[in-house]
Amino acid sequence: MTALTELSLAEAGQGLEASDFTAEELTRACIEALEGGRDLNAFITETPDIAVDRAKASDARRADGKAAGSMDGIPIAVKDLFCTEGVLTTAGSHILDGFTPAYESTVSANLKDSGAVMLGKTNLDEFAMGSANVTSYYGPVKNPWKGPGGKDMVPGGSSGGSAAAVAGGLCPGAIGTDTGGSIRQPASFTGIVGMKPTYGRCSRWGIVAFASSLDQAGPLTRTVEDAAIMLGAMAGHDAKDSTSAPIDVADFSAGLKEGVKGMKVGIPEEYTLDGMPAEIEALWQQGMDWLKGQGAECIDVSLPHTKYALPAYYIVAPAEASSNLARYDGVRYGLRVEGETLDDMYMATRALGFGDEVRRRVLIGTYVLSAGYYDAYYRQAQKVRTLIARDFREAFEQVDVLLTPTAPSAAFAIGDKMDDPVAMYLNDVFTVPASMAGLPAISVPAGLDGDGLPLGLHLIAKPFDEVTLFRSASALEEAAGFDARPPSPKGGAS
Amino acid sequence: MSYLISGESGDWEVVIGLEIHAQIVSSAKLFSGAATAFGAGPNTQVSLVDAAMPGMLPVINEHCVAQAIKTGLGLKAKINLHSVFERKNYFYADLPQGYQISQYAEPIVGEGTVILDMPDGKTRKIGIERLHMEQDAGKSLHDQDPKRSFIDLNRSGIALMEIVSKPDLRTPEEAGIYLRKIHTILRYLRTCDGNMDEGSMRADVNVSVRHPGEDLRTRTEIKNVNSVRFVMQAIEYEVERQVEAYESGGEVVQETRQFDSTKGETRPMRAKEFAHDYRYFPDPDLLPLVLSQDLIDHVARGLPELPDEIKERFVADFGLSAYDSGVLVADIDTADYFEEVANGRDPKLAVNWVTGNLFGALNKAGLQITESPVAPESLGELLDLVEDGTISGRMAKDVFEEMMATGKDAADIVEEKGLEQITDGAEIEAAVDRVIAENPDQARDVRDGKEKTIGWFVGQVMQATGGKANPKMVNELLRKKLSG
Numbered sequence: 003m004t005a006l007t008e009l010s011l012a013e014a015g016q017g018l019e020a021s022d023f024t025a026e027e028l029t030r031a032c033i034e035a036l037e038g039g040r041d042l043n044a045f046i047t048e049t050p051d052i053a054v055d056r057a058k059a060s061d062a063r064r065a066d067g068k069a070a071g072s073m074d075g076i077p078i079a080v081k082d083l084f085c086t087e088g089v090l091t092t093a094g095s096h097i098l099d100g101f102t103p104a105y106e107s108t109v110s111a112n113l114k115d116s117g118a119v120m121l122g123k124t125n126l127d128e129f130a131m132g133s134a135n136v137t138s139y140y141g142p143v144k145n146p147w148k149g150p151g152g153k154d155m156v157p158g159g160s161s162g163g164s165a166a167a168v169a170g171g172l173c174p175g176a177i178g179t180d181t182g183g184s185i186r187q188p189a190s191f192t193g194i195v196g197m198k199p200t201y202g203r204c205s206r207w208g209i210v211a212f213a214s215s216l217d218q219a220g221p222l223t224r225t226v227e228d229a230a231i232m233l234g235a236m237a238g239h240d241a242k243d244s245t246s247a248p249i250d251v252a253d254f255s256a257g258l259k260e261g262v263k264g265m266k267v268g269i270p271e272e273y274t275l276d277g278m279p280a281e282i283e284a285l286w287q288q289g290m291d292w293l294k295g296q297g298a299e300c301i302d303v304s305l306p307h308t309k310y311a312l313p314a315y316y317i318v319a320p321a322e323a324s325s326n327l328a329r330y331d332g333v334r335y336g337l338r339v340e341g342e343t344l345d346d347m348y349m350a351t352r353a354l355g356f357g358d359e360v361r362r363r364v365l366i367g368t369y370v371l372s373a374g375y376y377d378a379y380y381r382q383a384q385k386v387r388t389l390i391a392r393d394f395r396e397a398f399e400q401v402d403v404l405l406t407p408t409a410p411s412a413a414f415a416i417g418d419k420m421d422d423p424v425a426m427y428l429n430d431v432f433t434v435p436a437s438m439a440g441l442p443a444i445s446v447p448a449g450l451d452g453d454g455l456p457l458g459l460h461l462i463a464k465p466f467d468e469v470t471l472f473r474s475a476s477a478l479e480e481a482a483g484f485d486a487r488p489p490s491p492k493g494g495a496s
Numbered sequence: 497m498s499y500l501i502s503g504e505s506g507d508w509e510v511v512i513g514l515e516i517h518a519q520i521v522s523s524a525k526l527f528s529g530a531a532t533a534f535g536a537g538p539n540t541q542v543s544l545v546d547a548a549m550p551g552m553l554p555v556i557n558e559h560c561v562a563q564a565i566k567t568g569l570g571l572k573a574k575i576n577l578h579s580v581f582e583r584k585n586y587f588y589a590d591l592p593q594g595y596q597i598s599q600y601a602e603p604i605v606g607e608g609t610v611i612l613d614m615p616d617g618k619t620r621k622i623g624i625e626r627l628h629m630e631q632d633a634g635k636s637l638h639d640q641d642p643k644r645s646f647i648d649l650n651r652s653g654i655a656l657m658e659i660v661s662k663p664d665l666r667t668p669e670e671a672g673i674y675l676r677k678i679h680t681i682l683r684y685l686r687t688c689d690g691n692m693d694e695g696s697m698r699a700d701v702n703v704s705v706r707h708p709g710e711d712l713r714t715r716t717e718i719k720n721v722n723s724v725r726f727v728m729q730a731i732e733y734e735v736e737r738q739v740e741a742y743e744s745g746g747e748v749v750q751e752t753r754q755f756d757s758t759k760g761e762t763r764p765m766r767a768k769e770f771a772h773d774y775r776y777f778p779d780p781d782l783l784p785l786v787l788s789q790d791l792i793d794h795v796a797r798g799l800p801e802l803p804d805e806i807k808e809r810f811v812a813d814f815g816l817s818a819y820d821s822g823v824l825v826a827d828i829d830t831a832d833y834f835e836e837v838a839n840g841r842d843p844k845l846a847v848n849w850v851t852g853n854l855f856g857a858l859n860k861a862g863l864q865i866t867e868s869p870v871a872p873e874s875l876g877e878l879l880d881l882v883e884d885g886t887i888s889g890r891m892a893k894d895v896f897e898e899m900m901a902t903g904k905d906a907a908d909i910v911e912e913k914g915l916e917q918i919t920d921g922a923e924i925e926a927a928v929d930r931v932i933a934e935n936p937d938q939a940r941d942v943r944d945g946k947e948k949t950i951g952w953f954v955g956q957v958m959q960a961t962g963g964k965a966n967p968k969m970v971n972e973l974l975r976k977k978l979s980g
Binding site: 085093104206214243321322345371373 | 544547550551554585592593594781782783
């Protein structure tokens with residue numbers, strides 16, 4: 003039998019259903035993998051006791067014939083941006099030292115209600131700001147995949163801990179959040195599936211906010227089917243989030259295997275970048291051929307405002323962040339550094355509590371909202387955002403989904419691009435436009451680069467058309483037949 | 497009415513605008529379900545949202561929106577079908593989010609009008625610029641400990657309306673009347689309880705001076721003034737200060753000032769307390785507030801009668817003077833009280849009793865009309881007793897005093913004390929005969945034509961009957977018996 007930790011989420015669910023093993027056995031296998039994989043630094047907090055309790059409760063439910071569904075008894079990891087009742091929640095930041103919420107985020111509560119077993123809280127870029135998981139107060143996360151000469155590579159970010167945990171075989175699924183690519187880019191870097199649903203599909207209640215108009219929760223899994231199953235347990239309207247869409251959750255796995263015959267796939271011409279690595283270009287072409295091979299029609303489309311998406315994103319997201327992070331002031335929770343006056347206390351607390359990247363974005367955000375600059379930056383960026391959304395709307399009059407690369411490169415070494423924020427920001431160039439338009443998108447592992455590192459392909463669909471997104475992703479997944487795995491954390495290939 | 501300050505450089509005219517912050521009557525806060533009761537223990541009415549815990553999100557309280565619409569309609573203002581909540585960013589220890597959710601570029605209510613009744617009987621129209629909704633901050637307590645400050649978040653997130661007037665006010669008195677009028681309208685609408693002592697209503701006052709005909713000059717803003725009297729005092733002080741500054745060759749600096757009510761003066765707030773770039777931007781946690789005309793029509797249908805309308809009705813239906821009517825409608829509780837007393841009775845008698853005896857007694861006792869020991873139906877019954885002759889008007893005053901003191905019904909007091917008027921002719925006649933017989937000299941005087949002495953006889957008879965004889969009957973009998 004395959005090791006329990008090698009099972010996909012769907013396979014694990016079937017195994018539980020068939021009583022091949024118990025949730026407790028599955029959970030203990032994951033806990034063991036967690037312990038063996040600590041070198042990855044994927045977790046900030048491990049919660050083995052909670053996990054075992056929940057696994058036992060799941061087994062008891064199943065014994066009573068009351069299993070809640072396909073997530074019941076499945077061990078998962080939770081990005082440490084989701085508030086979890088009674089469990090330390092850090093957002094990867096020093097400023098939330100010792101913060102243990104008295105409440106559970108809606109998405110993690112939905113998963114809990116569906117029987118999922120929380121293994122722990124995963125590492126992330128501080129306040130989800132980063133594309134390499136190197137800005138966490140709790141140290142960088144290592145990609146389970148090694149670079150040339152066994153070099154430690156970044157897992158991408160900001161959901162780097164969740165991606166590393168899933169890719170490294172520590173758990174079959176994890177939840178992350180995606181603001182400009184924070185699920186999809188790490189999925190691409192670690193050779194797994196990462197999916198960002200339509201803005202409003204999942205409640206943001208209880209997720210530490212980075213950029214409210216962009217943040218969305220989503221699953222990181224090893225297969226497209228797993229992502230569909232997990233999203234089904236996460237999504238749904240929540241009256242506590244005014245931006246949550248009052249739309250029923252579809253059966254995302256339905257029609258997963260129906261194929262793409264006759265589907266129209268748009269290829270946006272603006273996604274060809276100067277200096278883009280040839281292997282990325284080649285993989286993209288390969289993706290088109292795979293879909294065509296299954297009966298889809300590839301159509302060139304134009305999204306003319308694409309080149310403005312990244313600069314506009316780096317105005318909108320920091321602007322919202324500068325305001326969202328104002329509450330971390332040392333007054334009510336988390337870190338406080340005493341000062342002579344209230345202002346001294348604020349400055350000392352925030353100077354010590356926030357890392358460089360967070361400070362950089364708070365400064366950018368404060369600047370672009372300032373009197374005299376608002377019109378030139380923030381208002382202009384919002385206009386661009388409207389145009390980007392319009393580009394997509396027009397493209398979707400012709401096509402069902404769009405196919406692009408997920409990221410302009412494979413994972414890079416820890417320490418690279420650290421002194422060049424703009425190079426770091428360029429990681430999100432292909433994922434940001436869909437975020438700006440609030441569209442559902444997914445990264446599917448599709449191949450390896452010359453150094454043997456994974457590369458993903460990216461599909462974008464119409465608002466709330468996750469079903470078509472999953473269906474096309476499943477076809478791509480099948481055609482790519484990506485089955486490479488990173489070396490086991492204990493050494494040697496698995 | 498002109499209010500000009502004369503200076504060496506000529507006359508100075510005053511330009512005043514008010515921003516009134518009124519707490520919306522609502523059991524829950526603007527964006528959370530926490531309670532809003534006044535006087536609760538510190539930090540006992542604070543939700544996770546009000547404390548700005550990580551990941552918490554605001555959800556608009558629909559009741560507060562309806563209250564704002566109602567207020568807008570009461571101010572005869574335009575209701576905007578599309579409005580936007582924005583964040584006003586600044587740091588303070590009692591502002592947990594680090595921003596206040598307010599409305600800025602697109603408020604829920606646009607321009608409107610308020611009519612002021614001036615003491616000279618004329619009216620003045622004052623423009624409303626806008627009304628917007630916003631959350632209140634918490635409270636910092638600096639006097640509890642020598643080293644530390646304490647924070648009470650009970651007020652954090654409470655719903656406020658800010659009502660901004662146009663700079664149409666020209667005198668301190670007008671500003672006072674305007675503030676009182678807004679207070680009255682909001683109380684009629686029951687959208688703000690108007691308790692200034694509890695901080696339910698306060699005003700920021702914008703003041704500038706200019707020579708008549710000039711463009712507007714620099715204004716100063718006096719923050720958080722919490723009574724009509726203080727608003728007027730603050731303006732008077734500020735006007736004099738500004739005129740003096742100009743007259744002595746100086747300038748007025750655009751700044752925020754505070755009013756010290758003990759010294760009766762305004763002084764600049766420390767620069768730190770107001771020098772903010774608030775970095776307003778639309779709150780991404782909230783969708784634009786989109787209203788349907790249906791909703792507005794629905795609220796309009798439920799709108800109560802407003803003071804201006806009631807005033808006109810009192811004049812038309814009860815024949816009251818504009819002055820009496822104005823006094824009665826200035827407060828909704830007084831107007832309600834009066835209507836109940838006047839209903840089916842002589843309205844003028846009702847006015848006299850409400851504005852005379854009742855107001856006097858309440859004033860003496862330091863009570864609000866809602867706390868009156870004499871309920872309106874009880875006062876009405878007392879008037880009925882006068883009307884049907886059970887007691888005399890003079891006796892009624894004594895009964896009323898007893899009612900105020902004991903809270904008993906008029907009829908009970910009259911019965912207990914045996915105060916019914918004697919209307920039995922035979923009984924009165926016996927008393928009259930006795931008094932005439934006992935006072936032959938005075939009787940002769942009357943018969944000799946000394947009219948005045950009749951009055952003396954009336955007094956004697958009333959005294960003899962313990963004040964209970966019907967004075968009219970006494971009078972008639974005396975005239976009859978002494979006319980021969």
